[in-house]
Amino acid sequence: MDFFMFHLMPYPHVPANFDEYETSWLTYPNKHFDPNKGHLLYHQYLDQLEYAEELGFDGICVNEHHQTTYGMMPSPNVMAGLLARRTSKVKIAMIGNALPLRDHPLRVAEEVAILDVVTGGRVVSGFVRGIGVEYFTFASNPAHSRDRFNEAHDLIIKSWTSDEPFAWTSKHYRFPYVNIWPRPLQQPHPPIWVPGYGSTETLDWVAKHRYTFMSVYAPTALTKRWLDMLREAAGRHGYEADPKQIGSLLPIYMAETEQEAHEHAEQHLMWLFHVGLKHKLEYLFPPGYMSVGSMRGMMTAGIKPFGLYTYKELIDEGYAIVGTPDQVREKLTELHDLLGFGTMATLLQFGDMPHDRAIRNMELFASEIMPALRGRVPAVAGA
Amino acid sequence: MHESSRIDVGGVGVHLLRGGPRRDDGAILFLHGAGGAGVWMPFHGLLAERRDVLAPDHPGFGGSDDAEDVIEAMDDLVYHYLALIEQLGLTNVDLVGSSLGGWLAAELAVHHPELFRTLTLLAPVGLELPEHPIQDLFGMSPDETVAAVFHDPSIAAQIFPAEPDLDFIMGLYREKISFARLAWSPYCANPKLERRLHRISCPTLVLWGEHDHLVPIQHGERYVERLPDARLQVLPGVSHAPFIEEPAATAKAILDFVG
Numbered sequence: 001m002d003f004f005m006f007h008l009m010p011y012p013h014v015p016a017n018f019d020e021y022e023t024s025w026l027t028y029p030n031k032h033f034d035p036n037k038g039h040l041l042y043h044q045y046l047d048q049l050e051y052a053e054e055l056g057f058d059g060i061c062v063n064e065h066h067q068t069t070y071g072m073m074p075s076p077n078v079m080a081g082l083l084a085r086r087t088s089k090v091k092i093a094m095i096g097n098a099l100p101l102r103d104h105p106l107r108v109a110e111e112v113a114i115l116d117v118v119t120g121g122r123v124v125s126g127f128v129r130g131i132g133v134e135y136f137t138f139a140s141n142p143a144h145s146r147d148r149f150n151e152a153h154d155l156i157i158k159s160w161t162s163d164e165p166f167a168w169t170s171k172h173y174r175f176p177y178v179n180i181w182p183r184p185l186q187q188p189h190p191p192i193w194v195p196g197y198g199s200t201e202t203l204d205w206v207a208k209h210r211y212t213f214m215s216v217y218a219p220t221a222l223t224k225r226w227l228d229m230l231r232e233a234a235g236r237h238g239y240e241a242d243p244k245q246i247g248s249l250l251p252i253y254m255a256e257t258e259q260e261a262h263e264h265a266e267q268h269l270m271w272l273f274h275v276g277l278k279h280k281l282e283y284l285f286p287p288g289y290m291s292v293g294s295m296r297g298m299m300t301a302g303i304k305p306f307g308l309y310t311y312k313e314l315i316d317e318g319y320a321i322v323g324t325p326d327q328v329r330e331k332l333t334e335l336h337d338l339l340g341f342g343t344m345a346t347l348l349q350f351g352d353m354p355h356d357r358a359i360r361n362m363e364l365f366a367s368e369i370m371p372a373l374r375g376r377v378p379a380v381a382g383a
Numbered sequence: 384m385h386e387s388s389r390i391d392v393g394g395v396g397v398h399l400l401r402g403g404p405r406r407d408d409g410a411i412l413f414l415h416g417a418g419g420a421g422v423w424m425p426f427h428g429l430l431a432e433r434r435d436v437l438a439p440d441h442p443g444f445g446g447s448d449d450a451e452d453v454i455e456a457m458d459d460l461v462y463h464y465l466a467l468i469e470q471l472g473l474t475n476v477d478l479v480g481s482s483l484g485g486w487l488a489a490e491l492a493v494h495h496p497e498l499f500r501t502l503t504l505l506a507p508v509g510l511e512l513p514e515h516p517i518q519d520l521f522g523m524s525p526d527e528t529v530a531a532v533f534h535d536p537s538i539a540a541q542i543f544p545a546e547p548d549l550d551f552i553m554g555l556y557r558e559k560i561s562f563a564r565l566a567w568s569p570y571c572a573n574p575k576l577e578r579r580l581h582r583i584s585c586p587t588l589v590l591w592g593e594h595d596h597l598v599p600i601q602h603g604e605r606y607v608e609r610l611p612d613a614r615l616q617v618l619p620g621v622s623h624a625p626f627i628e629e630p631a632a633t634a635k636a637i638l639d640f641v642g
Contacts, residue, residue: 140568141563142563142567280524282523286521287556288560288564
């Protein structure tokens with residue numbers, strides 16, 4: 001089992017009249033960002049990620065989101081750059097660069113390659129499509145999203161694995177001279193992770209390329225379905241999925257007593273789901289971002305907007321794990337048996353959780369949870 | 384009375400509604416907007432009392448096939464309609480387009496001015512006027528859309544089911560994807576269209592709803608300014624879909640113009 005500490009770097013301060021805004025993305029005014037508070041937060045969050053190495057995590061994760069209080073990382077590569085020389089052992093995972101939003105995907109290839117060379121090959125390169133609202137942010141046509149993702153991916157992989165200049169022509173990208181300097185250090189290229197919602201197309205694509213899939217914000221039952229689908233897809237492509245290909249991202253919170261754990265977690269988790277993930281549906285699902293078939297599937301899956309979940313529902317359905325260290329260890333052991341993941345991404349700071357609580361949560365995870373799960377073989381994983 | 388048929392245009396199956404007396408002196412070709420495909424409305428019927436009216440569905444809309452590999456942008460749709468006009472042997476066409484269809488109509492007339500006897504643009508998009516932005520339809524909720532398109536939102540209840548089923552919602556989603564392919568960015572515009580409008584020599588009527596909450600009337604004024612032979616007529620008491628809100632007044636304005 002590999003343990004990663006995932007960060008979203010939320011900007012937790014919201015005005016008293018926050019309820020008047022229909023979303024915390026895109027149109028939520030940036031006057032609500034105070035750069036002086038941001039200065040403090042960036043340093044606390046980066047301290048947390050650096051501390052993860054000291055605590056024995058295998059990796060740390062940064063990500064990309066735009067125009068929102070949900071997270072302050074429009075560029076994961078800049079964040080990874082800040083961490084590259086302050087760490088020496090952990091993997092640094094950018095989960096991930098939003099490929100279709102780029103008109104120049106080669107810039108991603110170059111930046112990830114720099115980081116890979118500087119860190120001596122500690123980079124994990126996540127590729128994502130970006131979420132629907134970000135197609136408004138970049139005026140990028142959501143109807144082209146999947147094509148652009150596939151083309152940009154193919155271009156980046158070829159740019160990393162070719163040692164001679166080549167010309168690239170695809171529907172959305174044309175570059176007569178591709179010849180990136182530096183080339184990545186890891187061969188043939190850094191590992192690729194794809195987080196997200198488990199559409200059939202995505203899971204089959206991930207399995208075909210033998211990449212790592214990471215489930216995000218889903219009830220346990222749905223996560224189980226996705227991870228089983230990934231294993232089945234790997235089988236279709238003629239191999240057995242490596243546990244490390246199977247990842248899950250989970251908000252986790254621990255305190256000495258169950259009551260205290262829930263008291264704290266409720267506040268921070270509700271910030272994440274009701275403030276950070278406050279979306280306007282028309283922005284979140286622009287036309288073509290999902291195919292007609294996938295949209296039909298989602299509308300019949302019984303998922304509701306994050307803002308409508310109560311704390312109890314989130315806990316009961318498995319969106320987050322909260323309790324004493326003993327309770328959390330027991331729950332994660334059960335989940336490990338059920339889901340069979342070999343890559344565990346933890347969200348140990350989430351929402352408006354202050355620095356001291358995040359640090360304590362990380363320490364408890366490292367001392368009370370990691371030793372029990374590391375090297376553990378799941379009892380009944382698999383489809 | 385009208386008939387519904389399917390024709391093949393360059394490999395794309397097109398759903399065509401047609402009604403009214405066939406005459407030797409040409410037909411009205413009506414091009415729908417982002418909504419309103421596939422339905423013969425009272426407005427069509429009023430035009431068809433006097434004229435031969437053809438109302439095809441754009442590829443990706445109504446009963447026509449999806450054709451995402453060949454209709455990627457507005458210029459592809461222009462060539463699709465040039466093929467349709469040629470295939471049906473239409474000449475002396477009185478071209479009428481609403482909103483997105485108005486933009487399409489202007490592009491067609493720029494491309495082949497000699498094909499068209501008259502041009503009627505119903506609150507067309509197509510021009511890029513940053514100082515008079517078109518409201519963002521893609522970001523609107525269903526209620527916001529109704530409030531923008533109709534001056535009297537209760538009109539929408541006559542068109543949309545009170546409790547739409549999944550197939551109805553998916554149908555709208557499919558058309559929104561087709562719309563996005565044509566109009567996501569630049570939003571509802573071809574920045575080059577304005578400087579090409581001088582090519583349109585036929586008489587043009589630009590109709591605008593008095594209370595258009597979606598596309599500012601300055602777009603209509605700019606069309607009239609750039610077109611060699613055009614006038615602007617305002618239809619009172621309606622928003623962006625006058626042919627739905629006031630079919631009689633809209634049909635009369637068009638018939639008075641085209642004769």
